[in-house]
Amino acid sequence: MTKIESWGRLSTPAHTLVTLSSVTNAPDIIANTRGPSLPYGNGRSYGDSCLNPSGTLWETRALDRLISFSSESGLLTCEPGVLLADIQRLLIPRGWTLPVTPGTQLITVGGAIANDVHGKNHHRHGSFCDHVTTLELARTDGKRLTCSKEHNTDWFAATAGGLGLTGVILSATIQLKTACGPWLTTESIPYHSLDEFFFLSDESESEWEHTVSWIDCTSQRGVRGIFMRGNPSPRRDIPEERPQKLSLPFIPPMSLVNRFSLPLFNSIYFHQQSKRTGIQIQHYKPFFYPLDSIKHWNRAYGRRGFYQYQSVVPRKHREDATAEMLNEIKRSGQGSMLAVLKTFGARQPPGLMSFPMEGVTLALDFPNRNTTTLKLFERLDAIIRAAHGRIYPAKDARMPRELFELGYPNLQKFQNFRDPGISSSLSRRLTGS
Known part of the structure; x- marks a missing residue:
């Protein structure tokens, strides 16, 4: 068996790996596999949705045509x-x-x-x-x-x-x-309150295709962040591909994201980005995928790994619930360098178990501090529960079953379409099978 970890690196359970290399042969392999199995792509889910401890993973990366x-x-x-x-x-x-x-x-x-x-x-x-x-x-x-x-x-x-x-x-x-090409017309705007963030989000939706913000969840001087918006640019030239240079080649014994480094990083980042306001032309990669430029960036959280906590709450509760979560995080003394706050529109989701709903989503990475971190999540769960929100399963490694059932009202209908031969660590944790 082979040890496999998800992107959060919280555990490395052993799996039996079976490579699917042809769509012609794959159905027979799938039908003849014994025991609980699970399709596995590139392993970028943060929690345990892509893991099947002691079971089989069907590797699909070779199906790449x-x-x-x-x-x-x-x-x-x-x-x-x-x-x-x-x-x-x-x-x-x-x-x-x-x-x-x-x-x-x-x-x-x-x-x-x-x-x-x-x-x-x-x-x-x-x-x-x-x-x-x-x-x-x-x-x-x-x-x-x-x-x-x-x-x-x-x-x-x-x-x-x-x-x-x-x-x-x-x-x-x-x-x-x-x-037209790989370029975007972008604008960055510092903000200093949640009211200002929501105003910028609502104002931008009609004129800007892409909207997102980085938020400093450690600031003791109120809420602050950088709001970013972008539109496709008519610029057409295609720059030469450059090899990835930055990498974290080792796993440090302790998290590089800690109570000493975090406030310093967030303060420096906020003030640097505040100086880069205004309209600019930007390649799509740093705008959409800033962390893809750093190979193995997930190692920065040390040997214990990290959790990502991503929630969404309905629009009518967005101001109060977001403020409560940020205050709870500040009181805990924990925080995130990679805190993203953005809004979802009023759209009918395509899937029974789709995560987005009209409202606001907050995503944060937390170093694994064991009980301390899990206790914080319990307090955040209570805020999500009261606001009738939900947590993103793709990022989750510890959501309580009761909150999952409340957040996904189509769960029972979805269960009727499950393949009885497919199971994951997440599905067993949240549904029992």
């Missing part, structure tokens, strides 16, 4: 192991781009569908599965299903955001959107 692409319509059909980075690199120079992309492009298409990932433009383009037109699914009973928003629609809705639990995706067709 682009099957067809129409330069006229922008329809791309590909296998599930294709990285979003590959799609962007190959097709932006040809005038097409993914409509929705999360904070890393180093995830697979299968993973993007399984977690129905979102980006900085939910108010404009929704989540990833809003742009998936068709997918093919292999089940452990040997059946293959073609699902779309017109055919087998219930299976499509269950698989979109279904955490890989409905079957193994063999192929997907995605509707891309036109792109």
Whole structure:
């Protein structure tokens, strides 16, 4: 067996690895695997949704072929192991781009569908599965299903955001959107209160495609952050690809993110970014994927690893709930360098288990301080529960089952579409199977 860890590096359980290298042979391999199994992409889920301790992981990265692409319509059909980075690199120079992309492009298409990932433009383009037109699914009973928003629609809705639990995706067709080139017109604006953040968010939605903010959750002088917004630029030139240079080559014995480094980093970052205000032309990579430029950045949290806590609360509770969470984090003496605050638009989610809802989402990384960190999460859970919000399973490693059931009212309906031969650490923790 092989030890596998998720991106949060909280544990390294042993798995049996089975590589799927051909969509022709994959259905037979899937049907003949014994015991609980799980499709596995690039391992970028933070918590335990991509882990199956003592069970089998079907590795899908070798299913990385682009099957067809129409330069006229922008329809791309590909296998599930294709990285979003590959799609962007190959097709932006040809005038097409993914409509929705999360904070890393180093995830697979299968993973993007399984977690129905979102980006900085939910108010404009929704989540990833809003742009998936068709997918093919292999089940452990040997059946293959073609699902779309017109055919087998219930299976499509269950698989979109279904955490890989409905079957193994063999192929997907995605509707891309036109792109002039790899550049964005961006603007950064410092803000000094939550009211100012929400004003900027609401004001920007009609004119700006992408909106997001970094927030300093350690500031003792009230709320402060950097609001960033962007639109596609008409600039067309394609710069030469540069090799990745920055890397964290070792795992430090203790977290580099701690009560000494955190306030200093956040203060320096806020003041530096405050000097870079105004309109500028920026390549899409540093705007969409700032951390992708640092290889193995997750090692910075030391041997214990880290948690990511991402929640969403409805619009009507957004001001009070966000303020309560930030105050609770400050009182705890813990915090995050990578704190992201952004809003979701009023859109019907494509999946039964899709995470976004109209409101505000706060995502933070926390070094694993064992009981101290878990006690903080319990207090944050109480705020989410009272506000009728929910936590993102793709980032989770410890959500209580009761909060999961409250946050995802379609859970029982979703359970009817689960593949009985597929299970994960997260599914066993939150559903019992």
